[in-house]
Amino acid sequence: MTDFCGLSLSGPVLNGSGTFDAIAAQRTFGDALWDAFPFDAFVTKTITVLPRQGNPPPRLWETPAGLINSIGLPNKGLEGFLEGDLPQLRRLPVPLVVSVMGYGPDELAALVRGVAPRDEVEALELNVSCPNVASGLIMGSDPAETARAVEAVRPVTDKPVIVKLTPNATDPAGVAAAAESAGADAVSLVNTLKGMALHPRTREPWLGGGAGGVSGPAIRAVALEQVHAVAGRVGIPVVGMGGITSGAHARDFLDAGATVVAVGTESFRDPAAGSRIADELRVILRQERGFSGVTAVPIDPR
């Protein structure tokens, strides 16, 4: 068992928000999905107050050992999520974490007010990789903005609040520290790195959204450094992610100070990547340290 912000998880591997859709996966794989669910907690794709169509295609570009995406947070909106998705997510065999994004602290608070009281929801994740319309600043790139976001939702719920940090900040550890001071229960990082690809023929930006976010093994070293810096700065748990494709990578992130890890892009290549990585990690920890799990429980020598 892995303790994470008071949630008791059966293991240390989550999914990154926006990299797995349990409802769509059930349509493809059937109810076998619930028996073989690949994560120890499920983080939803980010929801916003109003429905969003997302960005125009093309939305994807393959890079060396990675991917650039410009999806644009398509979602059904708060009402649509509560009425359409949440009832179906009751079938999840693991705790549910809902990711929310608002264009400022008030919107974030409204979202948390709508979502947090629901019994199915065990934690919230704040996606602060968007501008606060009042100030124009990307909330997650500025410690004061991030603190205001957390302060706005903190009085609304007692459930764990995780802040998803952007790597496109000057000082991610400073932002993490501000989130912690404002009452966040955990931080998760990294979100995608800003990137771009050009159309081979027209030489214009390839992605419909212009710039996009880079993920996958291409960014692993960057992510590991940021996780290390953040974990050295805060006392709250850290969810480490960025290019993890194996148990060995997961162990790197744990050794860099993460409490648990998340798998994102690798799930696109292998839908069961989460459980494969958890299995590989378990073997590594058992072999190398004589521990049966991430929380140090010595194996009975008998």
Place this chain on the structure above:
Amino acid sequence: MSGARTLAPFGRRLAEVTAVERIGAYALLCALDADGPADPAPGQFYMVAAAERWGAGADERPFLPRAFSFARAWPRPGGGAALDFLMEDVGPGTERLIALGEGEGLWLTGPLGIGFAEPEHGRPLLVGGGIGVAPLLCWQDRLGRDAEVLVGFRSAQHAEAAGLFAGEPRLATDDGSAGRHGLVTDLLAEELDTDARATVYACGPPAMLEAVRVLCAGRSVPCQLALESGMACGYGACFGCVVPTREGYVRLCVDGPVLAGAALEVVA
């Protein structure tokens, strides 16, 4: 329109390459999918990647698996299916897959998406352009000899793939080096002018599919279009493969890849 969907086993699994055959300008990758379903629905697709050396090609790619409609599937006595995928060398992914040899490993996830629906009325007309003939091969297998097949290719070398169909498909080429000099949509217009009681099934490049959609809409002929889009996952996780429809964007991998022509304002 409600197309068929065979559920996929969860996760990706290893299949074995049994052959890679040259078919003119294309290649037919044949694999034994021992642990997959025996009965994928025509129009469904698989995410495919080489088990070894996937990522050491041009520009350090490929990285993501590649989506292919299956061209043919034969149930195997011991379970699973023998699958054929038709492909053309257009980039680091297809280049690597075509270079595979017998006995090498293939990662498969699938079958994915929703395939073709039964004909609504009239005779089935199958209209394929280039590599887009792939899903029409297994659909012809399923429909039998009632189905009329019309195919268009760039040249005679590409048109060798027409020989994969049973019987004699009607053929057009862009350069006139085989069959009719013209477009497959010219053949379709003739067929519909002769007898418009048909259900059209089409797969090919976007401009061809748009022409098919317009032709069918103008004659009130139902059509089902197998579209293509760049994909990362194939099972609804990434939201990367959306196409615009009258109802907004839909994910081609879980709501398609076969969509009713009537659902589209335009094939972009």
